[in-house]
Amino acid sequence: MAADIKELVHPLVVRVTHWINVVALLLMVASGWRIYNADPIFDFSFPDELTLGGWLAGALQWHFAAMWLLVLNGLVYVCYGIISGHFRRKLLPISPVAVLRDVRDALRGRLAHDDLSVYNAAQRAAYLALIIALIVMVLSGLAIWKPVQLYWLASLMGDYEGARLLHFFAMAAVVLIVVVHVVMVILVPRTFPTMFTGRIRRAS
Amino acid sequence: MSNKMGGSFLAHRTPQVANLERRLFLKRGLSVGALALLAGCELTDAESVQKVLWAMSGWNDRVQDWLFDPSRLAPEFPESRITRPFPFNGYYSESEVPVIDGTDYRLELGGMIRDAKPWRLPELYALPQVSQVTRHICVEGWSAIGKWSGVRFSDFLQRVGADTTAKYVGFQCADDYSTSIDMATALHPQTLLALRYADEILPPKYGFPMKLRMPTKLGFKNPKHIAAIFVTNENPGGYWEDKGYNWFSGS
Numbered sequence: 001m002a003a004d005i006k007e008l009v010h011p012l013v014v015r016v017t018h019w020i021n022v023v024a025l026l027l028m029v030a031s032g033w034r035i036y037n038a039d040p041i042f043d044f045s046f047p048d049e050l051t052l053g054g055w056l057a058g059a060l061q062w063h064f065a066a067m068w069l070l071v072l073n074g075l076v077y078v079c080y081g082i083i084s085g086h087f088r089r090k091l092l093p094i095s096p097v098a099v100l101r102d103v104r105d106a107l108r109g110r111l112a113h114d115d116l117s118v119y120n121a122a123q124r125a126a127y128l129a130l131i132i133a134l135i136v137m138v139l140s141g142l143a144i145w146k147p148v149q150l151y152w153l154a155s156l157m158g159d160y161e162g163a164r165l166l167h168f169f170a171m172a173a174v175v176l177i178v179v180v181h182v183v184m185v186i187l188v189p190r191t192f193p194t195m196f197t198g199r200i201r202r203a204s
Numbered sequence: 205m206s207n208k209m210g211g212s213f214l215a216h217r218t219p220q221v222a223n224l225e226r227r228l229f230l231k232r233g234l235s236v237g238a239l240a241l242l243a244g245c246e247l248t249d250a251e252s253v254q255k256v257l258w259a260m261s262g263w264n265d266r267v268q269d270w271l272f273d274p275s276r277l278a279p280e281f282p283e284s285r286i287t288r289p290f291p292f293n294g295y296y297s298e299s300e301v302p303v304i305d306g307t308d309y310r311l312e313l314g315g316m317i318r319d320a321k322p323w324r325l326p327e328l329y330a331l332p333q334v335s336q337v338t339r340h341i342c343v344e345g346w347s348a349i350g351k352w353s354g355v356r357f358s359d360f361l362q363r364v365g366a367d368t369t370a371k372y373v374g375f376q377c378a379d380d381y382s383t384s385i386d387m388a389t390a391l392h393p394q395t396l397l398a399l400r401y402a403d404e405i406l407p408p409k410y411g412f413p414m415k416l417r418m419p420t421k422l423g424f425k426n427p428k429h430i431a432a433i434f435v436t437n438e439n440p441g442g443y444w445e446d447k448g449y450n451w452f453s454g455s
Contacts, residue, residue: 035345036345038343038344038345039342039344039345039346041345056343056344057444057447057448057449058257058448060343060448060449060450061257061258061260061261061448061450062257064260064261064264064450065256065257065260065261068260146271146454146455147339147341147455148276148277148278148279148419148420148454148455149271149272149273149276149454149455151276151278151279159279159339160339160341160347161347164345
């Protein structure tokens with residue numbers, strides 16, 4: 001007799017930290033863009049409607065409040081990912097050949113993601129890259145915040161000005177990966193409810 | 205004298221003024237986007253959001269105080285790295301820089317200072333001077349390297365018998381600016397009562413007759429055109445700090 005069983009693909013810790021991270025990142029990026037606008041590094045500013053804080057001091061208050069949410073939540077996720085074996089099981093192994101193949105297939109609209117419990121190589125690369133970009137973003141942010149007290153960190157990144165550039169590019173990488181991620185969810189919408197329930201239905 | 209100065213600071217921070225500033229901040233501080241974001245959160249009341257943000261800023265003051273290493277020196281640079289021209293910055297434009305007559309000038313002292321006699325400029329120039337080439341980092345994000353010379357502030361505080369167990373040092377400036385710092389930063393070896401920029405008497409745009417130069421704090425914490433210095437246990441706040449910029453703002 002066949003019965004539907006529900007298989008857990010996203011553990012509770014991953015789902016909770018994912019959605020907290022969504023809120024934290026929205027706050028950090030929107031307030032960060034306002035801070036950027038106070039003294040643009042490049043020849044453009046972000047549209048004020050997309051920013052948070054209303055003016056520089058307001059944006060700084062949001063940025064330095066939400067950073068605690070981003071970092072504490074990130075620490076929980078990374079510790080869980082390492083200790084539970086979640087990263088090892090879901091993100092590894094990862095081979096460049098497989099990543100290129102999957103990216104090519106995805107661009108042709110032929111990338112299969114039938115089994116939601118297994119990430120394809122393009123997903124593995126994207127999620128790993130996002131984790132690394134977030135870590136670089138946090139570390140370069142710390143270096144900008146404390147270039148004297150954390151001089152060793154800032155000096156790794158080319159002092160204050162180097163850390164400031166790195167912070168911008170890490171943000172750009174994070175935003176780019178998130179945009180691709182959201183587009184992929186729109187293209188494969190059945191992945192979306194799973195990020196809340198954690199489970200998929202599988203005929204046994 | 206300390207009463208007079210304490211009074212002016214108190215006047216600046218009456219509940220009505222604080223409330224007004226909070227409202228102004230609120231109006232400016234919340235864009236439509238912010239409200240839309242918050243609609244989904246428990247904190248729908250803008251006033252309570254502001255309270256949380258101010259409380260977090262206060263928490264960040266404590267974290268930064270804990271992170272501050274009194275013996276950690278800011279990087280110093282060769283003179284070839286100096287930014288030319290060094291940018292002017294202030295809450296007013298360069299054409300509104302106050303003109304101060306050095307001959308009439310007296311630096312007033314107040315609060316928990318034993319020998320609170322006013323200082324004239326030649327007396328300050330006669331004290332032992334030190335120089336530094338350090339990076340000035342603005343809260344806006346840009347930075348510039350400059351050379352400042354003057355009296356080590358910890359030496360000056362010692363000389364005038366300041367109570368260095370007090371918590372804060374406050375500054376009132378001739379351009380109606382004010383700020384205040386923690387005593388640990390006041391006693392930091394690179395904190396200078398700067399009287400010169402690039403080996404010349406401090407020009408008006410850089411804060412004649414003196415600015416407090418601290419490479420361990422953001423630019424706006426470095427007051428120019430200092431008229432009065434006082435030592436206190438009550439946090440005096442400051443011009444930008446009262447509008448929402450983080451008080452400690454350490455580097």
